[in-house]
Amino acid sequence: MSDQAVETQDLVREYKGGVKAVDGVTLNVASGGIFGFLGPNGAGKSTMVRMLTTLLKPTSGTAIVAGYDVAKHPDKVRRRIGVALQDAAIDPYMTGRELLRLQGVLHGLPRAECRARAESLLERVDLVDAADRRVGTYSGGMRRRLDLALSLVHEPLVLFLDEPTTGLDPVSRVTLWEEVRRLNREHGTTVFLTTQYLEEADQLADRVAIIDGGRIVADGSPSELKAKIGFPMLSVVAADGSTPDDVSRVLATFGEIVPGAVERGAAVRLPGGSTAMADAVRALDEAGVRFAEVDLTEPSLDDVFLASTGRHLGADDDVSE
Amino acid sequence: MSAAALATRQTAALAWRSIITTLRLPQAWFPALFFPLVLMAIFTASFGGAPGNIPGFPPIRGFLDFAVCGAIVQGVLIAGTTAGAAFATDIEHGFFDRLVASPTSRVSILTGRLGASVALGVVQALLFLSIAAIFGARVEGGFWGIVVVVIIAATFAAAVGGLGVYLAIRTGSGEAVQGMFPLFLALLFFSSAFFPLATMTGWYHAVAAVNPISYLVESMRDEVLGGATIWTALTGIGIAAGLAAISISASAITLRRRLRVAS
Numbered sequence: 001m002s003d004q005a006v007e008t009q010d011l012v013r014e015y016k017g018g019v020k021a022v023d024g025v026t027l028n029v030a031s032g033g034i035f036g037f038l039g040p041n042g043a044g045k046s047t048m049v050r051m052l053t054t055l056l057k058p059t060s061g062t063a064i065v066a067g068y069d070v071a072k073h074p075d076k077v078r079r080r081i082g083v084a085l086q087d088a089a090i091d092p093y094m095t096g097r098e099l100l101r102l103q104g105v106l107h108g109l110p111r112a113e114c115r116a117r118a119e120s121l122l123e124r125v126d127l128v129d130a131a132d133r134r135v136g137t138y139s140g141g142m143r144r145r146l147d148l149a150l151s152l153v154h155e156p157l158v159l160f161l162d163e164p165t166t167g168l169d170p171v172s173r174v175t176l177w178e179e180v181r182r183l184n185r186e187h188g189t190t191v192f193l194t195t196q197y198l199e200e201a202d203q204l205a206d207r208v209a210i211i212d213g214g215r216i217v218a219d220g221s222p223s224e225l226k227a228k229i230g231f232p233m234l235s236v237v238a239a240d241g242s243t244p245d246d247v248s249r250v251l252a253t254f255g256e257i258v259p260g261a262v263e264r265g266a267a268v269r270l271p272g273g274s275t276a277m278a279d280a281v282r283a284l285d286e287a288g289v290r291f292a293e294v295d296l297t298e299p300s301l302d303d304v305f306l307a308s309t310g311r312h313l314g315a316d317d318d319v320s321e
Numbered sequence: 322m323s324a325a326a327l328a329t330r331q332t333a334a335l336a337w338r339s340i341i342t343t344l345r346l347p348q349a350w351f352p353a354l355f356f357p358l359v360l361m362a363i364f365t366a367s368f369g370g371a372p373g374n375i376p377g378f379p380p381i382r383g384f385l386d387f388a389v390c391g392a393i394v395q396g397v398l399i400a401g402t403t404a405g406a407a408f409a410t411d412i413e414h415g416f417f418d419r420l421v422a423s424p425t426s427r428v429s430i431l432t433g434r435l436g437a438s439v440a441l442g443v444v445q446a447l448l449f450l451s452i453a454a455i456f457g458a459r460v461e462g463g464f465w466g467i468v469v470v471v472i473i474a475a476t477f478a479a480a481v482g483g484l485g486v487y488l489a490i491r492t493g494s495g496e497a498v499q500g501m502f503p504l505f506l507a508l509l510f511f512s513s514a515f516f517p518l519a520t521m522t523g524w525y526h527a528v529a530a531v532n533p534i535s536y537l538v539e540s541m542r543d544e545v546l547g548g549a550t551i552w553t554a555l556t557g558i559g560i561a562a563g564l565a566a567i568s569i570s571a572s573a574i575t576l577r578r579r580l581r582v583a584s
Contacts, residue, residue, distance in 0.1 A: 053422045057581075075424055083422040085415055093345040094338065105334040106425045108327050134345075150419075 004064070005031045005158045005190035006052060011061035013047050021047035023214035024061070029192060029207070031157075034184050036205030037194040038301065040311075044214040045194040046086060049162045052192070053083045066157045079107075082151035082159040082189075084144075086166065092136030096127050096146050099135065100153060107154040114153075121149040125179060141172025148179060152189075159183070161193040165200060177204055198301040208301070210308055217308035226299040233258055234277055236284065237265035237293040246289045254280045265291070328426040335425075335433025339407065340440060343400075349407070353400040353445065357392035358452065364388045364515060365456075378517055381546050382459065389453040390470065390541035391514035394534065396445045397478045398509060402502045404438050405485020406495040413495060421580065431576055435482045435569065442478025446471045461547030469554045470541045476561035477537060481505075483568030490575045514538045533560050 006029035013022040022044045029035045039045050050056035052065050054074040063070045066080035091099060097118055104114030122131045125145040130138060135146065144164060151159060161180070165173040181204065183189050195201055201208045202222050210218040210225075218225055234254075238247045248257060248266035254276055261267035270276045277296050284291055306312055343349045365384045381387050411417045420430055450460065450467060460466045488498045511525070512534040521529055529535050540557025543549035 055418055055422055078422060078424045081422070083419070085418055085422075091338070091342060091416060093342045098338075098341075102334055102338055103423070106331055106420065106423050108330075108424065 003031050005029050005066060006035075006192060007064040008052075009062045011048070011051065011063055012059045013044075013051055013056060014059040020059075020214050022051065022058075025211070025214070025216055027209060027216065027219070029190065031190050032184075032188055033206045034180065034191040034193065034204050036201035036208040037192065037211060038196070038198065038201040038208055038305075039194075039211035040196055043211045045196075045211060046162055047214075048211070049085070049160055049192070049194055053081060053085075053160050054078055079154070080157045082154070082156035084147045084151040084159075084161050084164060086162045090135045090143055090147060090150075093134055095132050095134055096122065096138075096149075097131040099146065100149060103150045103153045109154065117153050121152060125149045139172075140168055141175065144168060144172070144176055145179065148176070152183070155187070156189065158190045158192060161191065163194055163196065166196070173200075180204060198305070202301050210301075210305055212305075212309045218304055222301060225301065225304045228304075231255065231269040231271050232274070232299065233261065233267050233297050234270045234280055235262045235265065235267040235293075235295045235297070236280075236291050237262060239290040239292040242290040246287070247284065247291060250284050250287050250289055251280060253283070265293075270296070324426070328429050328432075331425050331429035332432040332436055335420075335429055336436035336440065339404070339434055339437030342407070343403070343437070343441065349403050350400070350441075353396045353403065353441075354448070356399060357396040357449070360395065360515075361385070361388045361392040361449075361453070378520065379546060383457060385453050385456055385458040386545055387542065388515065389449055389458055390538050390545060391509075392453075393446050393449045393470070393474050393541070394477065394514055394538050395506075395509055396449060397442050397474055398481055398505050399502070400441055400445060401438055401478060401481025401485050402499060402505060404434060404441075404482050405487075405489045405501075406498040408434055408486050409489035409493060409498045410495040412489060412493050427576070427580060431486060431569075431573060434486055435479050438478045438482030438485075439475045442475045443471055445478075446474035458545070460545050462544035462549050466544035466549060469544045469549070469557070473537060473541050473557045473561050476558060476565055480561060480565035480568050483565060483570075483572045487568060487572040487575055490572065490579055508532065509534060512538065533564065536560055537564075 006027065008025055008027045011022055011025045011027075012020060014020050025048065037045055037048065047056065051058050052063055052070060054070050054077050057071060065077045068076040068080070070077050094102070100118035100121055101114045104117055109117065122128050125148060127142060127146060127149070130142060135143065138146065148161070148164070151161075164180070165176055168176065177200070180191055180193070184191050193204065206221060208218075208220065208222055208225060209216050218228075220228065234251065236247050236251065238244050244262075244265050251257060251266050251268040254272070255268045255270050258267040258269060268280070270280070272279070274296060277294075281294060302312060365388055368384050379387075417430075450470065454460075460470070462469065485498060488501055489495075492498060511528045512532040513521075513529050514534060518526065518529055518535060537557050537560045540549070540553045540560070543553045
């Protein structure tokens, strides 16, 4: 495999009626990393994954996955990728062990190896005790872990995870993150994951691309992206005797005020970063403005999303549920 | 491993999966056994005196001998509908995508499902014949008669399975496939599966007389009731094989079209 796990050039997928779910995406994902494909519902993430995993033909453009063109050599791509799609497609009437062995046979592994791989994967995703139970009795987190194990039976070079933690509780989510990290670290598997959760992209991915309306609107490491949109935000809450306007008037001399960011105070984007923070606090003091709280926050991926699309990533609300 | 050997292994594995998921889900296998057997029992109790008394009935030992082949065909039809619905559920729930995104040969996706239908058809035919035998029925054709009945049942199971897969791909919905069932049942009732053509009149007779299922069941019945020849056997096998050829070709074409549009 080349040093690129995924390379796309002007990839387009147009559905009937002319709707372009993916509209000219050019993307390079280096081998060995965890790539986060972030976007709201309907942004084109799943369509993109379906094209990269040979389930959907691109309308135009090219996609090279694990060294092969998905349109010209889909079979070669299929041998080299692992796929865990949204809504874990798992037979409720079969057991975890049976499904893992079946997956091994489908990948053409010798019988003995099917068995051995099934056992080691069950152990790895902590499903040994549930191995002979029907999948219908599994919890959501257990299903996702089995789904992950199923996608690893043939030791793929590139692993595609489509919204692997959507609908999971926070504990199961963190368990799955750890498993993905370990997989990447210990086996060098490149991971291409889509998510609508900023936190997930931020926590897991060493590179993130943000997709909106079928187009890539930002691309880089989480810290690069945050740095690009800017400056950390200084929030100051006014104390008794001073009004938010007093605070705002002073802060405005240090940068651009962020309207509505602080309820009983004001916030400003500080071009000077933390150095400027000391100056700002001193200025407030000298102007006789009384304040209760001062807080400096680094930009989040939501700020990146906001800056790129003019909207908040609404789906992120789900995380706190 | 050669491509053919791999495809064979994948077919066997997928057939095995279809069979065990059917057996583990009572609502998948129960109707295919229960309804035909109940119908067979009711008919036998209702028309036990028919042979010899109602004009048009062939000379037979008992009504059960007459009814068992219709029951087998009905059971195969129900099982095939369930198999089609299961295939549609695989599409709906993403198991199909998992197969397509893996190096599973495209042929195995179809042959795996059909292989399971054929295997279940064989079991069903033998089971129904055994139950009928317990209650006094006898296959006049002996061992080879049983073989012919089983071959026709198995081939017809492939035909119905192919139709199920075709409908599954076209509709992509298990409920839609299951919803077609009354139509299949009508096809069965508008045939000589349960009563001989000679007892029918008017348009009903006209429909049953051109319904291939009539001749398929009759050739099975010849084996049970006696009077079968190599030609009656070949007629039944030929009809089942013809239906299978049509439905499997249709399902293969729709599957290929779906995969082409998709991948």
